[in-house]
Amino acid sequence: MSDAPSASAARSAVVAAAIDLFAEHGFDQTSVEQIAQAAGVSRSTFFRQFGGKEDVVFADHELLLDQLRSYLGKTHANPWVAVCEASVRVFTHFTKDAELARRRYLVVRDVPALRDREIVTVFRYERLFDEYLRQALPGLDPLDAVGFSALVTAVHNHVLRRLLRGPRKVPVSELRTALDGAMRRFGVHPDGSDAAPDDLAVAVFPRRMPIAEVARRLEAELG
Structure with missing residues (x-):
């Protein structure tokens, strides 16, 4: 039985990582690449899930x-x-x-x-x-x-x-x-x-x- 996080949990982790980066560095100063790296996902996965930085918020x-x-x-x-x-x-x-x-x-x-x-x-x-x-x-x-x-x-x-x-x-x-x-x-x-x-x-x-x-x-x- 797989213990990988559910899609919902993985999505929530990306949101949390993005909000933390926005709060620390500013919304405009934070890149999608930084969010993806902090959340442990690829850039393409991020865009597939959210579309853009505003969508994460x-x-x-x-x-x-x-x-x-x-x-x-x-x-x-x-x-x-x-x-x-x-x-x-x-x-x-x-x-x-x-x-x-x-x-x-x-x-x-x-x-x-x-x-x-x-x-x-x-x-x-x-x-x-x-x-x-x-x-x-x-x-x-x-x-x-x-x-x-x-x-x-x-x-x-x-x-x-x-x-x-x-x-x-x-x-x-x-x-x-x-x-x-x-x-x-x-x-x-x-x-x-x-x-x-x-x-x-x-x-x-x-x-x-x-x-x-x-x-x-x-x-x-x-x-």
């Missing part, structure tokens, strides 16, 4: 976006909660190696081209959530879809920056609490207990709750 995001597409492609009882859980998955990924995430943050912060790409990457998460909500909730007002997607993305980034900017640990519970608040402000928090079959139910919904979410909840209860 954002390799985790490409992987995460693919994973979230798969996750959101499944059936979920509550689409609003599913979007929040997708956000939690991204946060959890970066807490697994917080020091590497912090070094990457410092590299991106100091390179204008990387900052621009980061903005585009954040928008890709927001667009993924937006498209999912529109598909999962037919009839949802597009403004509600994009508004909630932007809110979740902003809340996630705010909590993630606490992790990236300081040495202290930021537990995932902080993000979950913040996302609970976001769902409450948007009027879509899954509050309440299940009604018994013979209960008489009086439904009261916040005025701000999207009509599509009102319809979804009524269908779930009455169906």
